[in-house]
Amino acid sequence: MATVQTDQVTLTVNGQSVTVPKGTLILDAAKKVGIDIPIFCSHPKMAPVAVCRMCLVEVEKMPKLQPACAVYVAEGMVVKTTTEQVNKYQKGVLEFLLINHPLDCPICDKGGECPLQDQTYQYGPGASRYQFDKAHFDKSVPLSDKIVLDRERCILCWRCTRFSEEISGERELALIQRGVHTIIGTFNDEPAQSAYQGNWTEICPVGALTSRQYRFISRPWDLDRTPSVCPGCSMGCNIQIDARNNKIGRFQSRENVAVDDSWLCDFGRYSFPNFQRQSQERPRIRRGGRLEDVSYDEAIAFTVDGLKRAGGQAAGWASPADTNEELLLFRRLFRDVLRSPHLDHRSATVVDAEPGDMTLSIADIERLEHVVLLGGQEVIDAAPVLHLRLFKSQRKGVTVLKVGAGQVAEAVAGVSPDCTAVGILATEANKAAAVDLQTKLQRKIKGSVRRLIVTTGPNGRGAKDLGILPHLGPGYVALNGQAGTGRTEWPGAGLRALYVHESSPLHGFTPTDAESMWLPTVPLLVFHRFKPSPLDEMAHVILPGHAFTEKDGTVTNMEGRVQRIRKGIDAAWVREDWLVFQEIANQLGASWSYESVGQITSDLVRGLPPYMAVNQEARVLWSERP
Amino acid sequence: MGIKPLLTKDFATENLKQLAVYEKTGGYTGFKKALEMQPDALVDLVKASGLRGRGGAGFPTGNKWSFLPKGMYPRYLVCNADESEPGCFKDRYLMENSPHQVLEGILIASYAIGCNLAFIYIRGEYLPQTEALEAAIDEARQAGYLGKNVLGKGYDLDVILHRGAGAYICGEETAMLTSLEGYRGEPRLKPPFPAVKGLYGKPTVVNNVETVCNLPHIVLNGADWFKAIGTPTGSGTRLWCMSGHVNRPGNYEMENGTPIRELIEEHGGGVWKNRKLKAFQPGGASMMVLLPEHLDVGLDFDAIAKAGSLAGAGAMVVMDETTCMVDAARRYVKFFEHESCGKCTPCREGTYWMANIFDRFEGGEAKVGDIDLLLDIGYNIDGRSFCPLGDASTWFPRSVIKFFRDEFQEHISEKGCPFKKSVQEAVA
Amino acid sequence: MPLAKPTVTQIQELAARYPSKQSAIIPALWAVQHEQGYVTDAAMSEIAQHLGLPPSLIEATASFYSMFLTRPEGRHDVVICVNAPCMLRGADEMAAYLERQLGVRDGATTSDGAITWHSTIECLGACGGAPMMQVDHRFEENLTPERIDAIIERLRTDPLPGPPHKGEGVEAPTPNKGEDVAQPKKPARPRARKN
Known part of the structure; x- marks a missing residue:
């Protein structure tokens, strides 16, 4: 039975018929049938402004050319994007944009991935008829410690200022002066403070805003691009590792609407120098008080020897930046092979993790009525991109209540009883208060209350899910009397070996005072890590491992989404971390035969079925009704 | 036809600025009568009168009011007193001579559309006029025309006088609203139109000073009376701001449809210094130039449009035979360059480029291709810019190139302005 | 030079007068210019504080309008x-x-x-x-x-500063006597001049 679909409209673009939902912009309708309309100011995440006037097209029955980025489709609309009038105008508007643009592409970091450059080639005039002085500004003014601003290159598309207003809400960047004298800047040229400045460089359609870190580092065409996940925090923002000559040049965002909504924070984006390898190290073992270079085999043999002696008195610490695959093998090495329960990934003792900590997804924050940020800014600091999601939610009408961690009563009072959907965000340290608040709210309101606990490290959630805890097994199962000691209890627990594994200097094993006293007394300290650290001084064995950016595997973000990380840098002389675990285990009597990370992932899913989610990069759901 | 003082009929009265004097001339009786009517009936009355907006576009005022969505409150009225079009000085004249007439018009419009808070956006340069309005608002408040329960009729109204700070673009209605909200005076995308989503996102009507000044008279005398004045599609009178090379420049309130010739030759005393008329420009800086052959065109939106220009905001700039049309165009282009808000590319960059080329003409460095280049730049601005400011920046220069291309050629061949000398003589 | 108390009071009253406090930006800038003769960065910061708005917004607005002076002028x-x-x-x-x-x-x-x-x-x-x-x-x-x-x-x-730029009884700030327009503090496009 044919029904009239009133929410769809059909129009033609360059003669091609296309049916799209009402409220679609001409630009997007054209895209749907493969017709590209050039744009500068338009951005899918921001409201249309139609200021650059690049996208003007012909629409039948409208006397003037219309901005495709701001005009919504209508039934029967006839759009033409390649007429003589449009082509001539496109040349004209590009000529306008270029009269005050320096065309210093050869020394511009944007060159090669610059919309202005690309569109000038595709639609622009061959030469300019402009014969006067161009605008002159100081070149490369530092806008902050992260960004340089070149006002000569700016085409005033307003993307960065709109980001500052609509996306981050900080209203830090603004338009100053007017007319042809308009510039962008901060108040009184004070250094920008935003935690999201890197995004300005990505949305800038010219080389006006560029990253100081990436300055003169590479040409885009020389970059090897690897899709991965940001190592900065438990948010799990998707990134692209851009490397040149096997050296990281930058992290770029890679849109995942469910997680990052296409943005990165500066902490994550600019964290890559931490993953830069300085030299080709070899394994070392301590002999006669001195560390000496040895082969992997020798170092492994030395380690196996020491672990054998320690047996159930060996402790293992794996970092919350390790992959799930590494964590699986690490756990099996300790629990199954060494029969030791002393496992941890944490830096401090925190309240028990449980599946209930992630009943709220990041994207669902937008669909709440009310969200309580328990701990206020602390939560944002732990996962800065959350702020962008919260601000977006706020603009959609969600009430965001920021309270201190101790202000549970205030938070309860701030939510009205007829609320239908409430969310709670808190860090691990304030989990107890979050649970308390949830209980109280559930009693008060008629709707649902869900919580999301911000974990530590890009895979803190995975470490919990997989049981890198002294008292819980994989899937949060109780250990029934098999529980071991956790990290804070280790000094003074009479341990005979400690194996530390870390893949990120951002989430490494930083000894506390008590640990600094204790570590020199441990008979065997194995330090399997990516980068030299003060712990090297105390280690008996140093096993070079791969950095977060140098390996394949999966990590689980705070909301339980399992995502793949990929090798962006090839450090082939370093033996794969999982392979080292396997060799140690096998020398201790196991018979593992993994040949690839993929095989470990399969095993992981077999043992922990909720991790089927890995196939869709979806969220792990621990039960039907979490 | 001819001079028809309607808004200006009492301007000779001494101290008309004072409430008591204004009331003696019949002031506020229109408002009192309006308060006895249903707001909808007022809207219908103004519709029937055929009153068209005097700000420049000539849109029927009653229709503008009726676009407000039903049941959506609060609503705002903004009186556009940001008169900044070069050549125009009529709103200033109305405000400084009879501020209460402006206020009475605002009161009637506010009541008709159901607005309880009205704004007057006055340009920053008009300080004495700001002071006059301020005093009038105070007096009106004291007398109970403003405030809670106006004249005991249960209607509340307050007026905020908001002073601009030097930006022509704020005369564009959406830019005015943006400016009134405290932002940079940049125009907004339409739709949504101000009637639906205007000031603070609420339904808003923007009416020009001269437009509202008509309201007390329409309410008092009726739609038929008003319709009988002027032309069938242009009821009433308009204030024409005459300037340039005439013997008696100034404001003249003329019945719509009166021939331009009468305004210039009779009331303006003709071209000064017994010189010949070269061209004139109705409407203000934006509008296209007209020639002596157009002198018999009527002073009316539609007639002037038919002649190839626009009546705009009622300016009449007269240029005699010694005028350098290139320099006149240069001034206007430089004005638009100065006043471009910078929001859209064609206007921001195009006016800047045109201004550079015009300087080159006056500086004697223009090249043969520059005339066509100007036309081409104009083509790429007109109809492409975000708001009418960009479009308008091209109309006068392009019309001048059309009618006076020779003068541009002469600037090129003589490497400078052939009129410089005669202008100096003219002033000497 | 911090804003005088009457100016601050005026700004606060203005903020309350409009349906949105942001609308008070231009009137507040006028009040500042009336008192101090021109609008400094410090004054814009203060306005921002009193209106509870980011200072960038005040500068964005102030710099758009040609009548706000950024340097001292003559009487x-x-x-x-x-x-x-x-x-x-x-x-x-x-x-x-x-x-x-x-x-x-x-x-x-x-x-x-x-x-x-x-x-x-x-x-x-x-x-x-x-x-x-x-x-x-x-x-x-x-x-x-x-x-x-x-x-x-x-x-x-006339020894007194002319209204309305300077408040009566307020000493006029020292202008750059006999000097050309100071370069705008922000680098501007060629031939930039605020007037």
Whole structure:
């Protein structure tokens, strides 16, 4: 039975018929049938402004050319994007944009991935008829410690200022002066403070805003691009590792609407120098008080020897930046092979993790009525991109209540009883208060209350899910009397070996005072890590491992989404971390035969079925009704 | 036809600025009568009168009011007193001579559309006029025309006088609203139109000073009376701001449809210094130039449009035979360059480029291709810019190139302005 | 120089007057200019504080409008219109005469600190009395060399700053005597000038 679909409209673009939902912009309708309309100011995440006037097209029955980025489709609309009038105008508007643009592409970091450059080639005039002085500004003014601003290159598309207003809400960047004298800047040229400045460089359609870190580092065409996940925090923002000559040049965002909504924070984006390898190290073992270079085999043999002696008195610490695959093998090495329960990934003792900590997804924050940020800014600091999601939610009408961690009563009072959907965000340290608040709210309101606990490290959630805890097994199962000691209890627990594994200097094993006293007394300290650290001084064995950016595997973000990380840098002389675990285990009597990370992932899913989610990069759901 | 003082009929009265004097001339009786009517009936009355907006576009005022969505409150009225079009000085004249007439018009419009808070956006340069309005608002408040329960009729109204700070673009209605909200005076995308989503996102009507000044008279005398004045599609009178090379420049309130010739030759005393008329420009800086052959065109939106220009905001700039049309165009282009808000590319960059080329003409460095280049730049601005400011920046220069291309050629061949000398003589 | 208390009170009252406190930005800038003669970054910061808005917003707005001054000027200001309707009646010649009589260039302040003058392309709305100039925000129309002389004489001998730029009884700040327009603190496009 044919029904009239009133929410769809059909129009033609360059003669091609296309049916799209009402409220679609001409630009997007054209895209749907493969017709590209050039744009500068338009951005899918921001409201249309139609200021650059690049996208003007012909629409039948409208006397003037219309901005495709701001005009919504209508039934029967006839759009033409390649007429003589449009082509001539496109040349004209590009000529306008270029009269005050320096065309210093050869020394511009944007060159090669610059919309202005690309569109000038595709639609622009061959030469300019402009014969006067161009605008002159100081070149490369530092806008902050992260960004340089070149006002000569700016085409005033307003993307960065709109980001500052609509996306981050900080209203830090603004338009100053007017007319042809308009510039962008901060108040009184004070250094920008935003935690999201890197995004300005990505949305800038010219080389006006560029990253100081990436300055003169590479040409885009020389970059090897690897899709991965940001190592900065438990948010799990998707990134692209851009490397040149096997050296990281930058992290770029890679849109995942469910997680990052296409943005990165500066902490994550600019964290890559931490993953830069300085030299080709070899394994070392301590002999006669001195560390000496040895082969992997020798170092492994030395380690196996020491672990054998320690047996159930060996402790293992794996970092919350390790992959799930590494964590699986690490756990099996300790629990199954060494029969030791002393496992941890944490830096401090925190309240028990449980599946209930992630009943709220990041994207669902937008669909709440009310969200309580328990701990206020602390939560944002732990996962800065959350702020962008919260601000977006706020603009959609969600009430965001920021309270201190101790202000549970205030938070309860701030939510009205007829609320239908409430969310709670808190860090691990304030989990107890979050649970308390949830209980109280559930009693008060008629709707649902869900919580999301911000974990530590890009895979803190995975470490919990997989049981890198002294008292819980994989899937949060109780250990029934098999529980071991956790990290804070280790000094003074009479341990005979400690194996530390870390893949990120951002989430490494930083000894506390008590640990600094204790570590020199441990008979065997194995330090399997990516980068030299003060712990090297105390280690008996140093096993070079791969950095977060140098390996394949999966990590689980705070909301339980399992995502793949990929090798962006090839450090082939370093033996794969999982392979080292396997060799140690096998020398201790196991018979593992993994040949690839993929095989470990399969095993992981077999043992922990909720991790089927890995196939869709979806969220792990621990039960039907979490 | 001819001079028809309607808004200006009492301007000779001494101290008309004072409430008591204004009331003696019949002031506020229109408002009192309006308060006895249903707001909808007022809207219908103004519709029937055929009153068209005097700000420049000539849109029927009653229709503008009726676009407000039903049941959506609060609503705002903004009186556009940001008169900044070069050549125009009529709103200033109305405000400084009879501020209460402006206020009475605002009161009637506010009541008709159901607005309880009205704004007057006055340009920053008009300080004495700001002071006059301020005093009038105070007096009106004291007398109970403003405030809670106006004249005991249960209607509340307050007026905020908001002073601009030097930006022509704020005369564009959406830019005015943006400016009134405290932002940079940049125009907004339409739709949504101000009637639906205007000031603070609420339904808003923007009416020009001269437009509202008509309201007390329409309410008092009726739609038929008003319709009988002027032309069938242009009821009433308009204030024409005459300037340039005439013997008696100034404001003249003329019945719509009166021939331009009468305004210039009779009331303006003709071209000064017994010189010949070269061209004139109705409407203000934006509008296209007209020639002596157009002198018999009527002073009316539609007639002037038919002649190839626009009546705009009622300016009449007269240029005699010694005028350098290139320099006149240069001034206007430089004005638009100065006043471009910078929001859209064609206007921001195009006016800047045109201004550079015009300087080159006056500086004697223009090249043969520059005339066509100007036309081409104009083509790429007109109809492409975000708001009418960009479009308008091209109309006068392009019309001048059309009618006076020779003068541009002469600037090129003589490497400078052939009129410089005669202008100096003219002033000497 | 922090804002005077009456100015702060005025700003707070303005914020309460409008449906949105942001609408008070332009009136607040006027209040500041009235008190201090021009608008400094510090004053914009203060406005931001009193209105609870980011300071970038105040600067974005302030810099958009041509009437907010960013540097101290003379006791009196004189602005002469050179747009077309005035040009037709000899504005260029009057501007040249004014320049000669004042002895300083367009945009500068006389050496006695009495007068800052500049020409403007922005029509001031007195074309019927062209050529014209705006003296301390009052129009002087139908200019002739003699009238200009008389006006200059009056201004030079008037020791008090002209309204409304400076608050009565407030000492006028020291202008850059006899100097050209200071470069805007932000690098501007070529030929940039705020007037």
